[in-house]
Amino acid sequence: MIKISPSILAADFANLGSEAVAMDRAGVEMLHIDVMDGVFVPNLSIGVPVVASLRKATQNYFDVHLMIIDPIRYIDAFAKAGADMITFHIESQSDIRETIKKIKSHGIHAGVVLKPATPAEEVFPYLPLVDMVLVMTVEPGFGGQKFMADMMDKVSAIRKERDRLGLKLDIEVDGGIDNSTAAVAVKAGANVLVAGSALFSKPDYTAAVSQLREAAALGL
Ligand code: DX5
Ligand code: ZN
Numbered sequence: 001m002i003k004i005s006p007s008i009l010a011a012d013f014a015n016l017g018s019e020a021v022a023m024d025r026a027g028v029e030m031l032h033i034d035v036m037d038g039v040f041v042p043n044l045s046i047g048v049p050v051v052a053s054l055r056k057a058t059q060n061y062f063d064v065h066l067m068i069i070d071p072i073r074y075i076d077a078f079a080k081a082g083a084d085m086i087t088f089h090i091e092s093q094s095d096i097r098e099t100i101k102k103i104k105s106h107g108i109h110a111g112v113v114l115k116p117a118t119p120a121e122e123v124f125p126y127l128p129l130v131d132m133v134l135v136m137t138v139e140p141g142f143g144g145q146k147f148m149a150d151m152m153d154k155v156s157a158i159r160k161e162r163d164r165l166g167l168k169l170d171i172e173v174d175g176g177i178d179n180s181t182a183a184v185a186v187k188a189g190a191n192v193l194v195a196g197s198a199l200f201s202k203p204d205y206t207a208a209v210s211q212l213r214e215a216a217a218l219g220l
Helices: 013-025 048-057 071-081 096-104 120-129 149-164 182-188 205-217
Strands: 003-006 030-036 061-067 085-089 109-114 132-136 170-174 192-195
Touching: 003 205, 013 048, 013 205, 030 048, 048 061, 048 071, 061 071, 061 192, 071 085, 071 096, 085 132, 096 109, 096 120, 109 120, 109 170, 120 149, 132 149, 149 170, 149 182, 182 192, 182 205, 192 205
Parallel strands: 003 030, 003 192, 030 061, 061 085, 085 109, 109 132, 132 170, 170 192
Antiparallel strands: none
């Protein structure tokens, strides 16, 4: 099953609550929340209080993507704020197994993320421990960038290893996903699609989400 996770980085930050509710009504499976610290990536975005406030506006599943240098320090805070899934970069400075353990200690889902330059094999040891692997299809830090089709071999390699191990984990792609790239990512083995600008730039979110879903299904 394909899941759509709109990245609120592309939403109207002055109206985040109503933007989130509008995406709920469009039938999305989750909301993707990008957290940046200006150190791990050259940009700042939002932090814990915004997640806590959004939690009051919607019951949707929160897919929190931490682009921060030492994620383990903030796991407790994001879990308490209402994250349902926390993903963090394996290129960060935190101990990977300890960070996964800490996320899971809150009874929520854990995932690991790979930047474009990080090979698929780096994540293999953690596959049995996580609920999701996120393969970046742009350099993390900014929305609206061009989809890197050369990441598809990495998606396929992770999908193959997941299947070989008989695991159920989700494979998410993030960056440049739109009605033309969605099927490419699904064909390679992804089943969770993050889309920021491609969805929030449209006037009708319900129509935009169903078009993206239809486009993605062509890759099945
Ligand atoms: C980039 C973020 C993405 C971003 C995607 O660092 O992780 O989630 O918002 O935006 P689009 O879909 O516009 O490429
Ligand atoms: Zn993201």
